Amino acid sequence: QVQLVESGGGLVQAGGSLRLSCAASGISVSIFAMGWYRQSPGKGRELVATISRKGGGITDYADSVKGRFTISRDNSKNTVYLEMSSLKPQDTAVYYCNRVGYSDGWGQGTQVTVSS
Numbered sequence: 001q002v003q004l005v006e007s008g009g010g011l012v013q014a015g016g017s018l019r020l021s022c023a024a025s026g027i028s029v030s031i032f033a034m035g036w037y038r039q040s041p042g043k044g045r046e047l048v049a050t051i052s053r054k055g056g057g058i059t060d061y062a063d064s065v066k067g068r069f070t071i072s073r074d075n076s077k078n079t080v081y082l083e084m085s086s087l088k089p090q091d092t093a094v095y096y097c098n099r100v101g102y103s104d105g106w107g108q109g110t111q112v113t114v115s116s
Helices: none
Strands: 003-007 010-013 018-025 034-039 046-051 059-061 069-074 079-084 093-099 110-115
Touching (some): 003 093, 018 110, 034 069, 046 079, 059 069
């Protein structure tokens, strides 16, 4: 059974930084392309960052976060991270991680609130 537990969110001022973590169980994050998604009130879920599976580690980002967010993966801890810097109020959302292309296994997410 897939379980993904996101943590690390919080309230931060514009320009600040946060590091989100996604601890996985029931799967190995190394064999999947993993992604961080976010959802704001009244909006659909948006894919903001991906990392390719296994040793490739190729990353890709939505234009809205490029240059500010960094996705990484620690296979030994079976955990995916999202480093966020230069945060903006429009980054406020609930952040989730999941395997790219899968519709099941969503966790509870972690709330990120950026104040102006």
